[in-house]
Amino acid sequence: MNSIPVLTLLGVTALLPCVPALTCQKSSAQAVRNVAELPLRWWGAGEKTCEVSEGCQDLIMLLYNGPKVNLVIIKGCTEVEDQEPKVIWLRTGPGLSVVSYTRVCRHGDLCNDVNSTKILEELPTPTGASVPGSLRCPLCLSNDSCENAPEQVCPVGSTHCYDGVLRLRGDGIRTNLKVQGCMAQPDCNLLNGTQAIGTLYMSENCDLIGPQALDCNSGSLETVRNVSDLHLSWTTGWQTCEAGEGCYETVMLIQNGHEFHMVLTKGCTRDMNKKARLTRHRTGPGISIVSYVHVCRDRDFCNDLSTTDPLWTPPPDTELGTLRCRHCLSTGSCVSASELVCPAGSTHCYSGVLSLRGGGVISDLKVQGCISQSQPGCNLLNGTQTIGPVDVREDCGLQLDALKCQHGTLKTIQDISKLPLQWTAGQKICNVGEGCQDTLMLIENGEQVNLVLTKGCTTAKDQEAKVTEHRTGPGLSVTSYTRVCRKKDFCNDLSTTAPLWAPPPVTAPGTTRCPLCFSEQACENAPEQVCPAGSTHCYSGVLSLRGGGIISDLKVQGCMSQPGCNLLNGTQTIGPVDVSERCSPPSETTELSCYRGVMFELGNGFAEEPVKWTAPGSQVCAPDEICQETLLLIDVGQKSAFLGSKGCSSPGAQDNIGVSIFSRLPGMLVASYTKFCSSHLCNGADSSSVLLSILPRPDVPPPGDVQCPMCVELFGSCKSTDSVTCPRGATHCYKGDIALQGGGLTTRVSIQGCMAPPIKPLLGDSKTIGIFSAEESSNYRHEDDVTSAPSLAWTLRLSAWMLGLSALLSSLYAGICPLC
Template identity: 55%
Template sequence: MSPVLLLALLGVTFPLPGVQALLCQSGTGYDVWNVSQLPLHWTPKEISCDSGLGCQDTMVLIESGPQVGFVLSKGCTEAKDQEPRVTEHRMGPGLSVLSYTYVCRHKDFCNNLVTTAPLWTPQPPAEPGSLRCPVCLSTEGCPEGTTEEMCPKGTTHCYNGLLRLRGGGIFSNLRVQGCLPQPGCNLLNGTQEIGPVRMTENCNTKGVQELLCQFGTLQEVWNVSQLPVHWTPKEISCDSGLGCQDTLVLIESGPQVSLVLSKGCTEAKDQEPRVTEHRMGPGLSVLSYTYVCRHKDFCNNLVTTAPLWTPQLPAEPGSLRCPVCLSTEGCPEGTTEEMCPKGTTHCYNGLLRLRGGGIFSNLRVQGCLPQPGCNLLNGTQEIGPVRMTENCNTKGVQELLCQFGTLQEVWNVSQLPVHWTPKEISCDSGLGCQDTLVLIESGPQVSLVLSKGCTEAKDQEPRVTEHRMGPGLSVLSYTYVCRHKDFCNNLVTTAPLWTPQLPAEPGSLRCPVCLSTEGCPEGTTEEMCPKGTTHCYNGLLRLRGGGIFSNLRVQGCLPQPGCNLLNGTQEIGPVRMTENCNTKDFLTCHRGNSLRKGDNLAQVPIGWTVSNAVMCEAGQVCQETLLLIDVGRTSTLVWSKGCSAVGAQNSQKTSIHSAPPGVLVASYAHFCSSDLCNGASSSSVLLNSLPPQGAPEPGDQQCLTCVQPLGTCSSDSPVKTCPRGTTHCYDGYISLSGGGVTTTMGIQGCVAQPSSSLLNHTRQIGIFSVREKGEEEPPAPHSERGGAGGLESLTWGVGLALALALWWGALCPSC
């Protein structure tokens, strides 16, 4: 995890003071070109990377007939240095796939690829064969009547598939049709990642495809003179069957306009672009634009208010005067009254509650209307995905909007002050907003614990508490509870709590100094303690509550003995804190999980290492579990490392649940009770225990063959001749959960017995709870895609904001 996650909303990052950062070329590109247009050239942007990161170049060219699909990713990376590499994933005749990858750290802007020339050179025309196939490359889909072209000699099958490209700034689906020398859905020859770009393939193109949509939300009050407003949306991959939606609402009162924007995925039916005048002046006006589409990626491409709003001529003034205000923070009691336009007779004062489509906001509205009542929206209750309710009893108890999120990270002292950008939450009626910030300093490091959100606690003025001050270890906190306005818990920096201290005078004691959520190694370097300290502290803080769930290992210098770092404090805001100095009760384990699909995984070992570690709860042990499913043509490996309350303290087991001939299902499970003992480095821990497999003699049976790690198999799977000794076809799935993995894995293949069970009714494999088809309905497969409800703020051209990504739960910069 990078220690500094600064996201510039306009795509630019800046280094923090004292952190050495590399400058890299950055940018992404993906499009389809005619062969005659190559070579391509481009001018990249520049980016400042976090300390330790390198620069990367990734380029992929996919050629089909007269067209070339171009994919480019340039920027920062955690990957190790790698010399320039050109890989021929597939060469003709017919379709070809080539890539260029490079990772460097030796100088700024070392990822200096600016042309396709090093990778692609024009080929002489191939000798034609006798096969004709549709030939197409498109990010928008190939039409049904795509013209067929003569394939080159040596090709025997027509390919029709969809490539899903994700990562490295690339979010795209590429439809591919062309000629191949063999059947099957394996255009990439087993490649699943090229640089930071993950690539998955689907040849069931008649099914419902995942759509890419523009997404984001924005709510802001503007002066009329600032319109039209423009924005730059982000991108999202929607679940199968969902469409793209645009929703824009403009509420005008006097010289101000409130803009509400929601873009993203939706279950709603397609709907042509529609502009609705919910209320027109004189006085207050409410207009909306809605659109739902599925005909191509990014079809919800509204990027400006221009189609909805045009400036109006000044209205003739009347005789009524009213307070005029639009605000998400509340209108003050003494709001200036303005002259209403002719035709208005009443003053409106209400609160609009906006919920849905990523919008969670209360908008206070004051202005002029031509009739009395609390019906600003003329009965409208939903605009697109946004639900809108109205309340004109503004003196009642209202739901409060608060900043929310959590963050826990260890920083170098030189990196402070830290800044963050919180999200927003609507609290239940009567709840207040709270800010809780704890800083624990030990030597050159500071642990930051932050919790923001709703609370039942009584209002409390901002309070800074010195739970322990140096010399040596120090613990400070900031707490605040408020209800006087929305988003009153507006702490966005450590600056009010922490200021740099002058270097302390050194003493004669040396102690290990460490702050870590992953555990301090046994050989932690000892440092000179400041004068006035007499004892070495070594303990574990258990933090629970307010969205924080973490263990923090602490080592450092104290002026007295004992296990009382917090001076008796047990709660800071909503965070409960307990202390344990018997650190042998808590194991540190390797942590990580993954799924891998490919060829020969049952014969050729692959690496099984993770870079993360985790401190376990008291009594837990370390575990590593590996599950292999092989159907002869292809295999899937699922693995997990981490903590576990399941299994004996020291046990290791290899099991063959279903043996060849036919589908092979085997597993390796290891539970152990010492730090980082779950350290197997490759899948050989399982493969070495499997019986040797020679080339099977073919039999008479034929079966569909498939292993799908994220979903069920289809009826279009490849057909395979089964090995001798198998007599039946298996078509089912195994549902898997535990160890950070939740998925349904589809399986088709040959088996020797008519029994429907590959697992022989096994319910537990290591950390995994397993169920097979027929035992229970499968859970929905785990998805890493977001829907319309997970929208983030948009980038728009009014200012530049630097922000820490702040999530309710753990901060996850690599997610």
């Protein structure tokens, strides 16, 4: 299935804060008319205030086909440079002919004032238009179907019959025009290779044998808004479906007091056709729910609902009753929900979580409010379990107030003489229903101890504090502490190793000698030690830890009282951490295997909450390649994006770990994590916490005076959005695109947001981000430089030989002080 983004013209403009923005005529239209109706006129164009440096555009395209003509009109703002009126014949006939008119102006408001095709009226008649020949072809120009199209006698000079679909995509234009007619040449080349006219993008498809795949509107949206914002309208992207698939659209509105929650999803489906159906699941008083579902195959883009109007009408005024309930409608927390008087007729207070899954929607909506029903219960949707492709489920047993938990991770190797250790941790507000977890693991090996600590939120069930001795020695010993609690904020308050550790008894030396090593790098030439009495074997393996923000491959050599690769006596999980052992690492002659996969995710809050980052498979690298993982975070405040890649590197790469911060508050946050490593499956980070745990967490500045649009789009372009107030210290707006390629990912990321001085490219001078090559086009020009300011990119690089310090650095940035 091909997913094709909405396209707009990308350009590079200068930052001109002192130039007033133009107001341009704004409209778009496409229609098939009779040639006899020419010249056509149009009125009623709207107006739009453009961004600084944008001009006004006029675009007209006429496609002639016998007595029919297809007209396309686009008026609006553009970043293209000024252009005098320009007429181009894309095809002059005989038969089908195409002509376009374009103009871009900046000399005054509403300068794109063309309102008629008369401007093209004096053009020469296409060659051979009136002299009949001997060829006969079907004639059709339609937005719907060309079945049973009548034949026509073609003009002299026509040699072939054209039969294709012309896809037109632009500002407000989304049409699949069916075309049949006469041509002077074979092949699918109606437009003579032209792919764009101004902001109108075009493509052809002449392979029309067999069932044709539909194009459908595609996308998903979830929002909580004030009822006063209704009516709402929207536009979406589009996608080409598989043969036999239809177009679907599903909308659900939940009204609760002065707020409503809307979920919208559109796309392709194999479901049978369903006429548009409106269902009122709950009509109030209090909470009301209505849904709209539609599945169609009658034409391209038949899933064209674009407004809430068919679903919502203002409710009648209702007298207040005596019942009082807390009111909340949130995908976050209900901790600040207020108590309100319910409308008359309400009988119960509802409190639950509505889980929505399907059609690209993943949401856990917290709902508190007034309802009316014969008896209380968890039945907000009156038994409904599916709405279109979305599965719905309720849970009224969850506590809707979010807990605060201690949060952070720590990995460190210390001398046993420094025990017991103490630490302080950061804090985090969890999702509703989550509890707080503490997990601590100590591995003693001779005179050293490896400490691994993770604290944070969890969905696991409550568990009393539990100390487990996985191995008690002689020699290597492993002890863990785990706890999950929900009884109060910050209940995961373990702050010392004291509950796990007591000085080991003095043990007489034995006769076995073993290498001794604790390292996240190599154990080559490890010194030998005399093992304590009772030790009979030497252990040598790699202990892998994954989960809870912990990623570690610890090389261990030491004394054991039994043979085998079983340091943990079969333990596979300790709290949120998965543990595994490998005692036969690949030899130097073995081919290197790495995790492989790409990730791209769009949402919000990614700078605060870790996102899962797992790879679906692995690959064997070529000689001179090593493993890599690259993660890029872009957070503009209201929207976030993550892009990630795992796999083999380019030849010649060297072991390295790096975190780069390209932009930070009071502007946008743009940062990356990269790792290049040369051991078996070493690129195993399972979440974005590898980056978040190192990023500094500054206080958010108060609002300032500058307002900017905020947007992040993957594979498409930012449309004009409402401006949002920037934090204090941000002085200008950024608008640009970053083209990324490498590691199995090729995309263009469109970005708008706030930036602090100096005015610089978002990525500074960086042309690579880990495995990605990066090319930025933005509203920055080199001549805007006033002083030779330092680069915006701040980089912390931990080379392979410095990895021994990485645990301490990570702990400091994660908010845990290991020796406080």
